[in-house]
Amino acid sequence: MVSMAWNDKTIRWAIIGFALLAAAGWLLPTWILNNVMFGLARGLAVLGLLVLWRTGLVSFGHALYFGLGAYAVALLEKYGGVTDVFLKFGAAIIVAGVFGFLLGFVLRNYRAIFFAMLSLAFSMVLYGVLVKMEVLGSTDGFSVTQNTILGWKPDGKYPLFCFIVLTCVIALSAVQLYLKSALGHLTTAIRDNELRVEYLGYSVARAIHVKYLASACLAGAAGGAMAMALGQVDPDSMVNWTVSGELVFITIMSGAGSVVAPFIGAIVFEFIRTYAFELAPQAWQLIVGGTLLAIIFFLPGGIWSLLEKPWAKGEADNG
Amino acid sequence: MSSNLFKLVGRTVLAGGALAAMVATGPAIAKDTINVGIASFLTGPAAGPFGVPGRNGAELVIDAINAGTLPAPYAKAGFAGAKMNPIFVDESGGNAKQVGEYRNLVEKRGVDAVLGYISSGTCMAITPVAEELKKLTVLSVCGTPRVFEESNRTYVFRTQAHAVGDSIAAARYVLDKFKDQKGYTGINQNYAWGQDSYKFFDITMKKLAADTKASDNPQFPKIFAGQYGTEISTLSLDPAKLVHTSFWGGDIEAFVLQALVRGFFKDKQVISSVGGSAVDSLGKKFPDGVVMGTRGEYGLLVRNKDEPLNKWFVNEYKKRYNAYPLGPSYQYASSVLAYKIAMDAAAEKAGGFPTQDQTMAALKGLSWQSFGGKVSLSLADGHQAVHPVGYGITKWDKDKKEPSVSDVKFYAPGCIYAPAGQKSADWLAAGMPGAKC
Known part of the structure; x- marks a missing residue:
């Protein structure tokens, strides 16, 4: 398995790249470290959306899992007193996974706009519940302030940064191996012609269910990582439809060309937002939206298409 | 070659570290801005x-302080002599985004302090980060008592009293002015501010007037709903005559306009805790006879208060922005002023430009004459402000063609806030022992 992963060009380069990033993190000023960390966390969710997108599905409701992950972390700390990063992170993935598995039975039967809207509806149900319940923090949410790693309470954010980098490498490698497997190759096949896939003897519904579950787990992981990196959860920043929209935004901006693209796109997004906010406090949304328009018009393949071309020959086999 | 390079780097790092240590321990360097x-x-x-x-x-106030044109006793120019370069940032986008932006302000743009914040949610979210980053932060508007009641703070101050007093003062005011009412109900937005505002109003009413019946059907529409037909009908059918609302902005305007056409204000006595902006924006259309609060000695309630500082503020604000200053204008101005007073006092004491610690020591427990009235940082170990909170009754002034208020009554801090060291919710539940009204 490990050698299989190392033989994959994308994974090999990603591991090297992320290792360099982790090393660079030691020297980076805190604000850059924070923004990269937020970008990586969001990138995990975008990676899940990429899998769905390649299948031809766009979910406008992955904030549901992002929020479940984030709230799992926050509630576990607030009511359970759990501070361990591994436990909180595991809980985020499990909670999102359970919900993703159950809702998958419904959503796997829908395509296109129906899939998008139904997933949006489910996410807004969670939003409504959170806003109305004071025990769940209502609109104010909670702080997540304690992060320990196996009993050790680190000073500063760097250890958490390394943890998130490691998570991203593992997630990215797993998705890359999945996409190269037989089931993974069905991804684009389903988008192109569902009926043919069925005639080949595969269950489209089941294949979509697996992808949906994977994307839910990734979004849950992203929410959990975000909650720990940011130190705060609340419905508007974690569960609202705007969060789902942001994730779709980053997916389009990144491009579906590679499993590395979501992370690059998400980090770029964080910096665009930071600078837009700094330059135009009254019109920063305009700059962020304008960027997306520009990318759709001039770079239909997303940011990845800029990086892809020089490497196109070597990477062709990875699709 | 490479070993020489290493030595050079090593020496530079050591020298830099020593220099940094000297800067950290020595007196603060005087600054121009x-x-x-x-x-x-x-x-x-x-x-x-x-x-x-x-x-x-x-x-307005920053420019006046930079230029030294604020009336006495604040006529001395600058903040400990330095000009303030304000970096205005947007608070919208959710708490998580604000936490990120707060970090950017402190870690990327290296600000000397952070002032402001309106939403309770934002204040709760950035407070732990302010403590973590050890940056002096003065909250201006947000209301939740949780900021200082859940934990002790070192670097965070709030120049606005917390929201429990707004609800207690509202209950006291209606009981003073409209004694024999057949009960009360409310319409509040279904989020933390609306839920808390009605909760504290409800408890106070129960404690002060146990025979006044609480409606079993207070309304909590979604925030920014904009359409309140159903809620207005439900409230109209309710026998309760008093209607408490903490609506603000577009919601209070929509509610007032929709209630007006249904003759709501003829039958009901509405008590609005923060609807002040609608009184000005709706002008003549805003109904007479609504009990209106401004969360302190601010805005509509002190518009004609004859004190030099207040007159200066109202006149200059009107001249520059072509509108009357609202509650938040006073609240932000008050934070800026408190920061200046603390900086100046700390500079005097230190005999030079003050460090953050010296400024914080001067700010702690500060009492000052602000634009609308006196404010004291007397709760939460000198970090949380108290000041009087009042209500008045709206009336359109036909001659001046502008809104006015009558029957203004302010309640002293001792009457509406829990004494230092007690949690507001516990104090209310115990029946407000020791309240001095």
């Missing part, structure tokens, strides 16, 4: 009624 982040809603629904009036209030 200080950079201060000022956060308020510049976009979204809260920008019109809160964010922009707040920003303007801060801007």
Whole structure:
């Protein structure tokens, strides 16, 4: 398995790249470290959306899992007193996974706009519940302030940064191996012609269910990582439809060309937002939206298409 | 070659470290300008009624302090002699985004302090980060008592009293003015501010007038719903005559306009805790006889108060922005002023430009004459302000063609806030022991 992963060009380069990033993190000023960390966390969710997108599905409701992950972390700390990063992170993935598995039975039967809207509806149900319940923090949410790693309470954010980098490498490698497997190759096949896939003897519904579950787990992981990196959860920043929209935004901006693209796109997004906010406090949304328009018009393949071309020959086999 | 390079790098690092250590322990270096982040809603629904009036209030006072044109006793120019360069930032986009932006202000743009914040949610979210980053932060508007009651704070101050007093003062006011009412109900937005506002009003009413019946059907529509037909019908059918609302901005305007055409204000006595912006924006259309609060000695309630500082503020604000200053204008101006007073006092004491610790020591427990009235940082070990909170009854002034208020009554801090060291909810539940009214 490990050698299989190392033989994959994308994974090999990603591991090297992320290792360099982790090393660079030691020297980076805190604000850059924070923004990269937020970008990586969001990138995990975008990676899940990429899998769905390649299948031809766009979910406008992955904030549901992002929020479940984030709230799992926050509630576990607030009511359970759990501070361990591994436990909180595991809980985020499990909670999102359970919900993703159950809702998958419904959503796997829908395509296109129906899939998008139904997933949006489910996410807004969670939003409504959170806003109305004071025990769940209502609109104010909670702080997540304690992060320990196996009993050790680190000073500063760097250890958490390394943890998130490691998570991203593992997630990215797993998705890359999945996409190269037989089931993974069905991804684009389903988008192109569902009926043919069925005639080949595969269950489209089941294949979509697996992808949906994977994307839910990734979004849950992203929410959990975000909650720990940011130190705060609340419905508007974690569960609202705007969060789902942001994730779709980053997916389009990144491009579906590679499993590395979501992370690059998400980090770029964080910096665009930071600078837009700094330059135009009254019109920063305009700059962020304008960027997306520009990318759709001039770079239909997303940011990845800029990086892809020089490497196109070597990477062709990875699709 | 490479070993020489290593030595050079090593020496530079050592020298730099020594220099940094010297700077950290020595006296602060005098500055010509200080950079201060000022956060308020510049976009979204809260920008019109809160964010922009707040920003303007801060801007007006900062410019006056930089130029030394504030009336006595604050005529000395600058903040400990330094000019303030305000960095206005947008508070919208959710708590998580604000935490990120707060970090950017402190870690990337290196501000000397952060002032502002309107939403309770934002204040709760950035407070732990302010403590973590050890940056002096003065909250201006937000109301939740949780900021200081859940934990002791070192670097965070709030120049606005917390929201429990607004609800207690509202209950006391209606009991003073409208004694024999057949009960009360409410319409509040279904989020933390609305839920808390009605909860504290409800408990106070139960404690002070146990025979006044609480409605079993208070309304909690979604925030920014905009359409309140159903809620207005339900409230109209309710026998309760008093209707408490903490609506603000577009919601209070929509509610008032929709209630007006249904003759709601003829049958009901509405008590609005923060609807002040609608009184000005609706003008003649705003009904007479509504009990209106401004969360302190601010805005509509002190518009004609004859004190030099207040007159200066109202006149200058009107001249520059062509509108009357609203509650948030006063609240932001008050934070800026408190920061200046603390900086000046600390500079005098230290005999030079003050460090952050010296400024914080001067700010702790500060009592000052602000634009609307006196404010004292007397709760939470000198970090949380108290000041009187009042209500008045709206009336359109036909001669001046502008809104006015009558029957203004302010309640002293001792009457509406839990004494230092007690949690507001516990104090209320115990029946407000020791309240001096």
